[in-house]
Amino acid sequence: MNWTPDAPVILTPIRYPLTAQSTQTLDHARGIAEEYEDAQLLVLHVDLVQANQHSTAQDIHRAITPIVGDQSASVIVQRGFIIEDVIREEAEQRGADIIVLGQNQKPRWQQYLSRVLGNNPDIISYLQDRTDATIETTG
Template structure:
């Protein structure tokens, strides 16, 4: 029997177009990596008063996954990227699927200078174990592509 591949996909809720595309890409990846354990994660940020319930999220994503089974988790935290890293470590994730940062170039530069914009993919690549693969979904194109970075 093949090893189980654990795939973590953090998303925003309510689902944005980018989140839906990232989720669909993770679903296709899980379908191609059978057997796979697809985990969907939403981070409720303390500072925004977000309080999404797992049940709401489960209902919202069901049509996006096209029959692929997934477990859904919501976590509380201040920094999205740190909560994702903590969850990935706890569940021993093999693959993390995140949306590519869609900011304009000037916004990226300003965020880097001010150190206030989370480059989630970069953060995860720098802080996960060598056995964890971080894939970024480029949602700016009509048919999203998954990039191994």
């Protein structure tokens, strides 16, 4: 682990509108953040260019507030085509020590493409290979 135990930067990618998996992932990240006095919780949503999404940080912040409660969280909205690349870039730019992901988190289009092509791109493995952050996953 490359983070100091007293102030980790925790990056948590979520889907918006929130899914059950996103809610579970966010709750797990909140729990980790609460273990440290000065943890910085960053909630990332990627608006997919190919889906023509346009989410706002304010809308996402309102949606996550009941889940994060008193834990301070910053919301980041980025546009991108490949989610794992955006997550990696944000992790690098923000100095993320921990990335909290849902288990087997893959965009729907990648799940479909995986079935058609017979390959299995995995965000967890991708990020483990390309970042220095500790990867935490939810059930």
